[in-house]
Amino acid sequence: MTVSSTASNATLAALAHEGGSIGGIILSAIGRYPDRVAFIDGDRSITYTELGRLVGKAMAAFSSLGLQRGDGVMQLSGNRVEVFVVMAAAYLLGLRSVTLHAMGGYDDHVYIVNDADPSVFISEQAHQQRAVALRAGCPGVPRWFAHGSCEGFADFWELADTMEPAPLVSHAASTDIIRLAYTGGTTGKPKGVMLANRSVWMQAVLLMAARGLRPGTRVLCPTPISHGAGAMIVPTLALGGTFVLQRGFDPDRFIDAVKEHRIGSVFLVPTMIYKLLDHPRCATADFSSLELLSYGASPMTPARIREAISRIGPVLAQSYGQTECPSNILHLTPEDHCRADVDTLASAGMPYPGVTVALLDANDQPIEPDEVGELCVRSPLVMDGYWKQPEQTAEALRNGWLHTGDMARRDSHGYYYLVDRRKDMVISGGFNVYPKEIEDVIAQHPSVAAVAVIGVPDERWGEAVKAIVVIRPDVRVGPEELREFVRHAKGAVCTPKTVDFVEALPLTPLGKPDKKALRERYWGSLARSIH
Structure with missing residues (x-):
C-alpha cells in the first residue's frame, strides 16, 4: 500500500467518524412534528412547518445578499422567534451567528461589531437608537436591517418574503465556526469565542441527555435566547416541545x-x-x-x-x-x-x-486529593x-486543556465545589481567601437577600475582605452580627473586616453580580495589586 493510499484511507476513516450537526437536529424536528406548535411568541403560535418555511426564507435572503460560508450575521434584539430563525439559517448555511446582549454597553457593542466583521446586522425597533449609533460607529458593516418596521432600517422580512424558501439542507461542515459568542468583558475587552458546528451540536445533545426533558414539554424562557437560554431551544424542538418566549x-x-x-x-x-x-x-x-x-x-x-x-x-x-x-x-x-x-x-x-474534568496546579499537574486546583476541561x-487572539487561545488551551480560571476542589463522592475565580481570590495578610465561601455563609443569614464579597486595599493587610450586603425588606441587622456569623463558620481569616449595606448589587448584562463595578468603587484608579 502506498503512502498516498494510506493517507487517503485515513481521510475516509475520519469521514466515517463525522458526527451530526446542529442544523441536522433542527431539520429532523421540523420534519418529524409538522403540525405541532414550535414557538409561542406573545399572541403568535408558530408550527414546526411554519418555522421551517421561515428558516428557508431567511436562508434564501442571505444567499440573495451574497453571503457565503464563513460570513458573519449579527443581531441585536430581545426575545422573538425571528432571532432563532436567523440563527438557524446561519447554522444551516455555515455562517457565523453573533448576538449582542440587549443590555450591553455602547462601548462593548462597538468593539464587538468592529471585531466580529459581520456582513449583515439585524436589529429591531426597540433598539433603534442603539442600532443607529452602531451604524455610525461601525462603517465596515455593509448591510443593516431590522426585524419588522424600524425607522431608518430596511425590514429583513420584507426581503425574505419576496423569496421562495431555500431547500432545508445543511451546508455546514462539523469544523465550520457557526457561532461567535463574546465573553462578558468584565475583565477587559470582550473576547470572541469560536464555537464550531461540532461544539454547538454537542451542547444540544448533552442538554438532551442530562436535563431529562419530557417529550412534548413546554419551556418558558424570559431570559435572552441570544445567550445561554438559547441553548435550550434545539433540545426542546428535538423532543417535539413548545418554546414559550417572554421579553424580560x-x-x-x-x-x-x-x-x-x-x-x-x-x-x-x-x-x-x-x-x-x-x-x-x-x-x-x-x-x-x-x-x-x-x-x-x-x-x-x-x-x-x-x-x-x-x-x-x-x-x-x-x-x-x-x-x-x-x-x-x-x-x-x-x-x-x-x-x-x-x-x-x-x-x-x-x-x-x-x-473530562481535571484539577491542575500552576504547572498543569494534577493536585493532591482535597487540595484546591484550577478546573480544566477536555471535550468536543x-x-x-x-477570534483573532492566537496568544490568548494558546494560553487558554495550553497542554491540551481548556483552563477555566475557576478554582475548585473535589469530594470523595465525585462532586466538584467551586471555590472561586482565580482572579477573584483575595490575598489578605498572606492568606488565600475565597470570596464565594464567605458569600455562601452570609447568604444563610435570614436577614440577607444578596451578598458579594471582594478584597479592598488595606495598608496593614494588603487586601482586606469586605462584604457588600443587601438586606431583606423590613428587617434589621448590624455589621458586627454578620461578621460574627462568618467568624463562627469560617474563622478569623475569612471574617470581613468591614460590611457595607446597599440597596442593590450592580449586575452584569447577564445577571451576574458585577464585581468589577464593585471593585472600582473601592480601588478607584489604583492598579489591581497589593500595596
Whole structure:
C-alpha cells in the first residue's frame, strides 16, 4: 500500500467518524412534528412547518445578499422567534451567528461589531437608537436591517418574503465556526469565542441527555435566547416541545405564564429566582406543572436553593459552564439537590457525560486529593479558540486543556465545589481567601437577600475582605452580627473586616453580580495589586 493510499484511507476513516450537526437536529424536528406548535411568541403560535418555511426564507435572503460560508450575521434584539430563525439559517448555511446582549454597553457593542466583521446586522425597533449609533460607529458593516418596521432600517422580512424558501439542507461542515459568542468583558475587552458546528451540536445533545426533558414539554424562557437560554431551544424542538418566549423577567407575568401554558421547564438566573421567591404571589402560585427549573450563569447560594425547593418543589437543576465550553461542564440534577448524605447544595455538580474534568496546579499537574486546583476541561464542546487572539487561545488551551480560571476542589463522592475565580481570590495578610465561601455563609443569614464579597486595599493587610450586603425588606441587622456569623463558620481569616449595606448589587448584562463595578468603587484608579 502506498503512502498516498494510506493517507487517503485515513481521510475516509475520519469521514466515517463525522458526527451530526446542529442544523441536522433542527431539520429532523421540523420534519418529524409538522403540525405541532414550535414557538409561542406573545399572541403568535408558530408550527414546526411554519418555522421551517421561515428558516428557508431567511436562508434564501442571505444567499440573495451574497453571503457565503464563513460570513458573519449579527443581531441585536430581545426575545422573538425571528432571532432563532436567523440563527438557524446561519447554522444551516455555515455562517457565523453573533448576538449582542440587549443590555450591553455602547462601548462593548462597538468593539464587538468592529471585531466580529459581520456582513449583515439585524436589529429591531426597540433598539433603534442603539442600532443607529452602531451604524455610525461601525462603517465596515455593509448591510443593516431590522426585524419588522424600524425607522431608518430596511425590514429583513420584507426581503425574505419576496423569496421562495431555500431547500432545508445543511451546508455546514462539523469544523465550520457557526457561532461567535463574546465573553462578558468584565475583565477587559470582550473576547470572541469560536464555537464550531461540532461544539454547538454537542451542547444540544448533552442538554438532551442530562436535563431529562419530557417529550412534548413546554419551556418558558424570559431570559435572552441570544445567550445561554438559547441553548435550550434545539433540545426542546428535538423532543417535539413548545418554546414559550417572554421579553424580560417579571414575576407576575412569569407566574401567570406557568399556569396558563402548563409550563414543564424553565431556565432562570439566580437573581431572577431570588425575585420570584421574594414576590408576594410566590407562596400561593401554581407551580404544579413544573418538572424542571434550570439555573446557571452564576452560583446560587445554598440557603436560597433550600428556599426554592421548599416553595417550588424538588425540581431544581444546576448547570455550570462558560462561554468557552458552553453551558455544560458540571451539573446537579434534581436528585442531587435532594441528597441528605452529602452537602450537594454548595456544589457545582459532577461532569456532564462527554466532558473530562481535571484539577491542575500552576504547572498543569494534577493536585493532591482535597487540595484546591484550577478546573480544566477536555471535550468536543470546547471552543476552537478566541477570534483573532492566537496568544490568548494558546494560553487558554495550553497542554491540551481548556483552563477555566475557576478554582475548585473535589469530594470523595465525585462532586466538584467551586471555590472561586482565580482572579477573584483575595490575598489578605498572606492568606488565600475565597470570596464565594464567605458569600455562601452570609447568604444563610435570614436577614440577607444578596451578598458579594471582594478584597479592598488595606495598608496593614494588603487586601482586606469586605462584604457588600443587601438586606431583606423590613428587617434589621448590624455589621458586627454578620461578621460574627462568618467568624463562627469560617474563622478569623475569612471574617470581613468591614460590611457595607446597599440597596442593590450592580449586575452584569447577564445577571451576574458585577464585581468589577464593585471593585472600582473601592480601588478607584489604583492598579489591581497589593500595596
